[in-house]
Every structure is written in structure tokens, then in C-alpha cells.
Amino acid sequence: MRTAICERLGIEFPLFAFSHCRDVVAAVTNAGGFGVLGAVAYSPDQLDTELTWLDEHVDGRPYGVDVLVPGKIDASALDRAVHLMDAVPDRHRDFVTHLLSKYGVSATGQPLTAVADEVGRRVTAAGATGLIDVALKHRIGLIASALGPPPPEMVTRARQAGVPVAALVGTVEHARRQVAAGADLIVAQGTEAGGHTGEISTMVLVPQVVDAVDPVPVLAAGGIASGRQMAAAMALGAQGVWCGSVWLTTEEAETSPAVRRKLLAASSLDTVRSRSRTGKPARQLRSAWTEEWDSGQESPGPLGMPLQLLVTEGAMARIEAAAEKGEQGALELVNYYVGQVVGQLRQVRPAKDVVYDLISEFGEAVDRLRRLSE
Amino acid sequence: MRTAICERLGIEFPLFAFSHCRDVVAAVTNAGGFGVLGAVAYSPDQLDTELTWLDEHVDGRPYGVDVLVPGKIDASALDRAVHLMDAVPDRHRDFVTHLLSKYGVSATGQPLTAVADEVGRRVTAAGATGLIDVALKHRIGLIASALGPPPPEMVTRARQAGVPVAALVGTVEHARRQVAAGADLIVAQGTEAGGHTGEISTMVLVPQVVDAVDPVPVLAAGGIASGRQMAAAMALGAQGVWCGSVWLTTEEAETSPAVRRKLLAASSLDTVRSRSRTGKPARQLRSAWTEEWDSGQESPGPLGMPLQLLVTEGAMARIEAAAEKGEQGALELVNYYVGQVVGQLRQVRPAKDVVYDLISEFGEAVDRLRRLSE
Known part of the structure; x- marks a missing residue:
């Protein structure tokens, strides 16, 4: 053609x-x-x-x-922060920590603040x-x-x-x-x-x-x-x-086996446009992550971009690693843009x-x- | 073909x-x-x-x-009511009355309870x-x-x-x-x-x-x-x-001139899936009506079907009539399924x-x- x-x-x-x-x-x-x-x-x-x-x-x-x-x-918030994570409100950082704990996600990989710094540079x-x-x-x-x-x-x-x-x-x-x-x-x-x-x-x-x-x-x-x-x-x-x-x-x-299994099992009703990962509406698999951020009673509501990305990216990397190890809570939280x-x-x-x-x-x-x- | x-x-x-x-x-x-x-x-x-x-x-x-x-x-709520409008919670009836008043919609046509009875029979x-x-x-x-x-x-x-x-x-x-x-x-x-x-x-x-x-x-x-x-x-x-x-x-x-003008002026971003008219998600023009019900601070939130239809249909008929007369508040509220x-x-x-x-x-x-x- x-x-x-x-x-x-x-x-x-x-x-x-x-x-x-x-x-x-x-x-x-x-x-x-x-x-x-x-x-x-x-x-x-x-x-x-x-x-x-x-x-x-x-x-x-x-x-x-x-x-x-x-x-x-708006990079102005970032300019003032030594570590970029310092620009994120406490209640959002606390909510992420709470989610990782509530779902029993094991701590692996880089510190969340280091991931935030790296993400901040990228965006x-x-x-x-x-x-x-x-x-x-x-x-x-x-x-x-x-x-x-x-x-x-x-x-x-x-x-x-x-x-x-x-x-x-x-x-x-x-x-x-x-x-x-x-x-x-x-x-x-x-x-x-x-x-x-x-x-x-x-x-x-x-x-x-x-x-x-x-x-x-x-x-x-x-x-x-x-x-x-x-x-x-x-x-x-x-x-x-x-x-x-x-x-x-x-x-x-690049998708991990755990994510791929979720994708293969999902129906067309199993996606949601959510601000819970980047701060802007992005379609992704509906999961405990999107539910907790978008309609959980304790949710502080997502921040804008890039702050929401800073506060969530390291946590998501941990969730993905834990899901690969078969941790049940991480499997409930993990999702993917689709x-x-x-x-x-x-x-x-x-x-x-x-x-x-x-x-x-x-x-x-x-x-x-x-x-x-x- | x-x-x-x-x-x-x-x-x-x-x-x-x-x-x-x-x-x-x-x-x-x-x-x-x-x-x-x-x-x-x-x-x-x-x-x-x-x-x-x-x-x-x-x-x-x-x-x-x-x-x-x-x-x-679920018709059980309806069976108990002499007038069907009696099955609608007070705060929802009050909110409709409040909206008509806030937007200065003049009272014309049938009483709201009579419309509700008729709608109830239809659905x-x-x-x-x-x-x-x-x-x-x-x-x-x-x-x-x-x-x-x-x-x-x-x-x-x-x-x-x-x-x-x-x-x-x-x-x-x-x-x-x-x-x-x-x-x-x-x-x-x-x-x-x-x-x-x-x-x-x-x-x-x-x-x-x-x-x-x-x-x-x-x-x-x-x-x-x-x-x-x-x-x-x-x-x-x-x-x-x-x-x-x-x-x-x-x-x-069948659309009235006022509604038709709104339709002709609307972009593809001007619709919303809202439960504010029938109780089930229905796509319609975004208007003061959908905004007030879906995100207004005083909104009691929509009821299910058919109760939401009962409480809104008579009000909507009034709004349409008032919009035709050029009333500004009614023109802001009026919408249409589209x-x-x-x-x-x-x-x-x-x-x-x-x-x-x-x-x-x-x-x-x-x-x-x-x-x-x-």
C-alpha cells in the first residue's frame, strides 16, 4: 500500500x-x-x-x-528542592508509603528519593x-x-x-x-x-x-x-x-510475565483513564493502585505532572519487582498503560x-x- | 449496497x-x-x-x-407511593426546586408531580x-x-x-x-x-x-x-x-431552536456521560444542569433509574420551555442527549x-x- x-x-x-x-x-x-x-x-x-x-x-x-x-x-517547584521528592507534599508521600505497607510490598531497588531525582531530570x-x-x-x-x-x-x-x-x-x-x-x-x-x-x-x-x-x-x-x-x-x-x-x-x-498475564486476562472494561501515575489522565489497567488513588477514602488525590510522577515512579518500580516475585498485594496493585x-x-x-x-x-x-x- | x-x-x-x-x-x-x-x-x-x-x-x-x-x-419503591414523586427523597426534590430557583426558571406547564406520574407509567x-x-x-x-x-x-x-x-x-x-x-x-x-x-x-x-x-x-x-x-x-x-x-x-x-443553537455551537468536547437525567450514565450536552448535579457542592448526587428520571423530567420540561422564551438561566441549564x-x-x-x-x-x-x- x-x-x-x-x-x-x-x-x-x-x-x-x-x-x-x-x-x-x-x-x-x-x-x-x-x-x-x-x-x-x-x-x-x-x-x-x-x-x-x-x-x-x-x-x-x-x-x-x-x-x-x-x-x-511547571518546574518552579522543582528548582527549589534539593532532592526533588522534597517538592512533594507530605501527605502524598505518606499515602504512597501507606499503600506499599497496606499491600505488603517488599522494599527492593533504589530509594524512592533517588528514583524521583532521576525521573525529574527526564521530564x-x-x-x-x-x-x-x-x-x-x-x-x-x-x-x-x-x-x-x-x-x-x-x-x-x-x-x-x-x-x-x-x-x-x-x-x-x-x-x-x-x-x-x-x-x-x-x-x-x-x-x-x-x-x-x-x-x-x-x-x-x-x-x-x-x-x-x-x-x-x-x-x-x-x-x-x-x-x-x-x-x-x-x-x-x-x-x-x-x-x-x-x-x-x-x-x-518489555512487559514482565506478571503484567503480561494481567493484560491477557483483561477485558476492554478493565482500563481506566486515571491521573494516579503521572498527574495527567492516562489510560491504564484498572488495579488496586488506580482504585486507591481515584476512589479510596484515604487518598489525597493525585498531584499534577510532574509531581505525581515523582512520588509514584519509585513505588511502581517496587510494585513491579514484588509482583514478579509473586507477592499477592503487589499483584493487586501492579498495572500498565494500555x-x-x-x-x-x-x-x-x-x-x-x-x-x-x-x-x-x-x-x-x-x-x-x-x-x-x- | x-x-x-x-x-x-x-x-x-x-x-x-x-x-x-x-x-x-x-x-x-x-x-x-x-x-x-x-x-x-x-x-x-x-x-x-x-x-x-x-x-x-x-x-x-x-x-x-x-x-x-x-x-x-426496581419498581418496588414506586408501588408504595400514591404519587410517584413521593418515592423520591426530599433532598433530591429540594435540590431540583433549588436549581429552578437559582437559575430563575419560570414555572410553566404541568405540576412536577403529575409529570413524574406519567414518566413512571412509561418506564x-x-x-x-x-x-x-x-x-x-x-x-x-x-x-x-x-x-x-x-x-x-x-x-x-x-x-x-x-x-x-x-x-x-x-x-x-x-x-x-x-x-x-x-x-x-x-x-x-x-x-x-x-x-x-x-x-x-x-x-x-x-x-x-x-x-x-x-x-x-x-x-x-x-x-x-x-x-x-x-x-x-x-x-x-x-x-x-x-x-x-x-x-x-x-x-x-424535534429539537427546539434554543437546543439546536447549542448543538450547532458545541464541539466534541462539550458532551458528558452523566447520570443526572435518568439515573444511568447517558451522554448529553454538558450544561449547568450536568455541572450542578455531577460536581456542584450542594448536589445530593443522582438517584438510580427510574427515580432520577421522575424527579428531573418535569423540571427539564420547564427548563426547555423557559429556554425557548429566552430566559438566561434556562439557557445555561438546558441540554440534550447527543x-x-x-x-x-x-x-x-x-x-x-x-x-x-x-x-x-x-x-x-x-x-x-x-x-x-x-
Whole structure:
């Protein structure tokens, strides 16, 4: 299939795979799609290592990097704090400690304050700039901005390097703002998507964004994990699709066995848009964690971003480690960012098989539509 | 276009138009679609009048009737009350009185207790049976059940009359239950739809329901108001689409000028799933009414169904009348059940033009998909 975006990026099939795992990115890229590595969890040095590995494993095919550019983050609270955790109100720190204790989560890994310091560095504008510097040294074919308009410096430097800039949006207004800021490609993401997401569904959002930013190409995200869903997205006017959740249960995925079991067992009713992890609404598995923060009687309510991320990230790392050890309380708390398509994910498969099946089902869906309208 | 459901119902194009307005039902039916009259607002005698008018205005073409079958309604509270409003807690009645006063809504129309009595009769099982009796005396081609599985008696009598039974669902589990109860056609309705709606988006829900109830045909609802969206729904595996919101801004619609102005001005962010009108989550325009009930400090919180409907319906009728007179407070309170597609509705048009444009855009969307995959 050849859409304008296929021509522009030099790919065969406009299936974009967002993943935090380089193996997924490589597998999808090598199967004819376009892998995009989520870089937010990495330091610049770590990202350099990942991208060097990717350069060696995709045989010259283009892939992308996604950075979280913290558009509206108020860093003033952070500047005053020696340890970043000191900027978090006591009752929020106490609530996290209480949750870990109530659910009997064993203390492992780094001190929570050290994790907070590291997270704080990652989500500042300086952190994003460091990652962008590294990314542009590699043979990337796309750089994506996951939150807020791309900063002018990022656009300028990407243009100099000949790398298109993509931006994720959840409303028409954001799409217009992103294009004005220089985005070359818009990813219109519906509320059913995993991670940070808005309120408008993919079915409603995509045609509106396509019309609003024409002729800038639009990818659809949210609710897409099969060929039928991809065909639907293209019928809405998208030039391709951006999928994240479907890779979480692939053989290559970064997800731990305990999380993967939860994903495979979940229905489409088992996700929730919650501010309990990052401070911004993000769709994730419903778990004791989201229930305690969002409707628990003792909850202080989530903070904004980035403070909520600072106070929760270290605790979540502990919960994940404890869940892997089979601790019951941790298994109740642990969750993962995932979209409503989680209800379709029923087995662990190689990423390339997911790509091939998606391409094949896409063709069948288009054929069926064609026959219906003859 | 010929899907199995077109053959079964004898229609040209599988576009189902749900409307409370007979003029919309007739216009869509005569333009090649299939109109379905929402009967819940009518007494049996009124419904008989409406359907007689329809029989005279659709030239033998099939149309449908939608009744609200109150599956889980607890009528025990109602049985004890002389006036049904007596079953409503004082603080909820007081809050409604307070809202009408706070927003300066003038008192017109029936006493609130009389409206409550009438509403109570409509939403009981006996009320639904009376409507079904009337509907089956007319030349209807479909009877739809909007809440809960169709009662065995309804299925039996519809079968005897040769009329297929449709059922609206928001989850795979509900779809299975409806088919087990005898539904011949499933309407899988995503969270973006107007009125009573679940949490799962159309993009995610439809393929899951199609697979779960195969070979029972599925219509897609929620987020569909254009030919691109219809093509997307069909790509997901639906055999047709069920649209409601798009008719609210047609020339024929029952909506008052004040409501229509609000609909035309609204974006896709201006709806909310709220329990503030019926007691069950229903998507509607966000207004002072939904804000006061859902997050106002004085709100007692909504009751369940049908009590919330009893306490609010008369007040809403007053608000609508006052809004028509241009009262500012009433204009802030007034709203309407509508889906997220409200952001696409920008002008008042004849219903048949909406049908023709939808058919034409559907063809273009399928053609574009076909060209892409050549």
C-alpha cells in the first residue's frame, strides 16, 4: 500500500509501532512497518546504546524516536528542592508509603528519593533536549513529541537533519496548534488509547483532525490492534495507524510475565483513564493502585505532572519487582498503560506475526467493503 | 449496497436513523435508509397516532420502533407511593426546586408531580408492553429494545408477527445475553454515542461484538454521522450503522431552536456521560444542569433509574420551555442527549440531504481505500 506518508518515509505499509522495547521496534520495522522507540525511560547514554543497536538491526530501514516534551510542566517547584521528592507534599508521600505497607510490598531497588531525582531530570525540557541530541545523531526517520507542541528548537534541528516531526493530539485545537508549531505529521489519538489520552473517541476525532490540518498527513491512534480496525482508521481519512497496546503481549515486549498475564486476562472494561501515575489522565489497567488513588477514602488525590510522577515512579518500580516475585498485594496493585484493545489480546505472539496478520486482515476488510459496495 | 440485513429488511442502504420525530423517520425511510421511531416519550394512544401517520407517509417502506424496556428497574419503591414523586427523597426534590430557583426558571406547564406520574407509567414493564402492543398493529419492520434484554413475551410476539427484534448493547457480555434472549440483530453502541451508553469505544467494541455473536448481524452505533464514519464501521465488520445525533440538527428534528443553537455551537468536547437525567450514565450536552448535579457542592448526587428520571423530567420540561422564551438561566441549564459527533454538526439541513451526502461520502471512502490497497 502506498499512502503519501509511505512515500515520504520510504516504508511499505503505514503501520507505526510505538514501543519502549527496541526488539519490538526492530521486528516491526523489518516486517515492513515503522517502529518508534519511546525514549522517555532512557538517559541520553542509554538511548544512544539502544539506537546504536537498532541501527545494527534494521538493515538501513527507517525507524523513529518518541520523546515526551513537557509543554506545560511547571518546574518552579522543582528548582527549589534539593532532592526533588522534597517538592512533594507530605501527605502524598505518606499515602504512597501507606499503600506499599497496606499491600505488603517488599522494599527492593533504589530509594524512592533517588528514583524521583532521576525521573525529574527526564521530564524537564533539558532532559528532552538531551534525548533529541542523541536521536538526531542516528539514522532516524521520524521524531515524535508525545505531549505539548514541539519546541521551536526541536523543529529547527529536525528540519536541518531532514527528519520529519510528528505530534500526538487528542483534540482538533491541539492539532492546529501542533501544525502551527511546525509538526509535519499529526497522530490523532482517541480516548480509547493507552497512556496519556483525551476524551474524544478515535471514530469522532480522526475525520475532524484530517479536515482541520489538510494537507498535513494524519495517523490514527487509539483502538487499533487489528486489520479491520486499521481499515476503519484509513476509511476515516487517516494515512496510516499508530499502535502501542498490541505490542505489549508480543514475545519481544518489555512487559514482565506478571503484567503480561494481567493484560491477557483483561477485558476492554478493565482500563481506566486515571491521573494516579503521572498527574495527567492516562489510560491504564484498572488495579488496586488506580482504585486507591481515584476512589479510596484515604487518598489525597493525585498531584499534577510532574509531581505525581515523582512520588509514584519509585513505588511502581517496587510494585513491579514484588509482583514478579509473586507477592499477592503487589499483584493487586501492579498495572500498565494500555488501551481498550487490551480485551482483544489473548495470546503471546512474535511481533512480526502481529504485523503480517494485521496486513492480511486489512486486505480482507478492504475487499469485503469493496464487494458490499459493488 | 446489499448486506444481509438489507436483504432481510428490504432496504437499499443499511443506514438506521433513530429519532423521536416521525418526520425524520419518514424522511430517512423514503431516502433509502431505515427510520426507527423512539417510542418512550409516547403513551400507547399517541404512539398509535404517530405510527398511523408513518404508515401513510412511507409508501409501504419498512420502518422500526424503539421501546425502552426497563430490564433492571426496581419498581418496588414506586408501588408504595400514591404519587410517584413521593418515592423520591426530599433532598433530591429540594435540590431540583433549588436549581429552578437559582437559575430563575419560570414555572410553566404541568405540576412536577403529575409529570413524574406519567414518566413512571412509561418506564415500567407494563408501559413498554402497551407500546409493543400498539407497534405490532402497524406495518413495522423492526422492534428495538434500548435497555436490557428483550422480555420473552416481546420476542415471542414479535416472532409471531414476523418482526425482527434488535437490541442495543455496550459490551460483548451484553451482546451474548441479548442473543440468548432472542435478539435477531445487535446494535453495538460505543461510548461516544448519545443517550445511555457504556465505556467502550465503537472502534474497540464493534469487532469484538461481531466476532462474539456471529452469524447474528451487527449494526454499529456511536461516532457515526458521515460517510467516512459509516465506511469505518463497515470495515470493522458491521452490516450497517445506527445513527441518532446527526438527525438532531435536521430541518425535521424535534429539537427546539434554543437546543439546536447549542448543538450547532458545541464541539466534541462539550458532551458528558452523566447520570443526572435518568439515573444511568447517558451522554448529553454538558450544561449547568450536568455541572450542578455531577460536581456542584450542594448536589445530593443522582438517584438510580427510574427515580432520577421522575424527579428531573418535569423540571427539564420547564427548563426547555423557559429556554425557548429566552430566559438566561434556562439557557445555561438546558441540554440534550447527543453523542461526540455533535462537533461535526454545523448547519441545519433536510434529513434526506444528510442521507444522500452520507451515501455519497461512503462511496468515496470505499473508493479511496480500494485505490490505496491496489
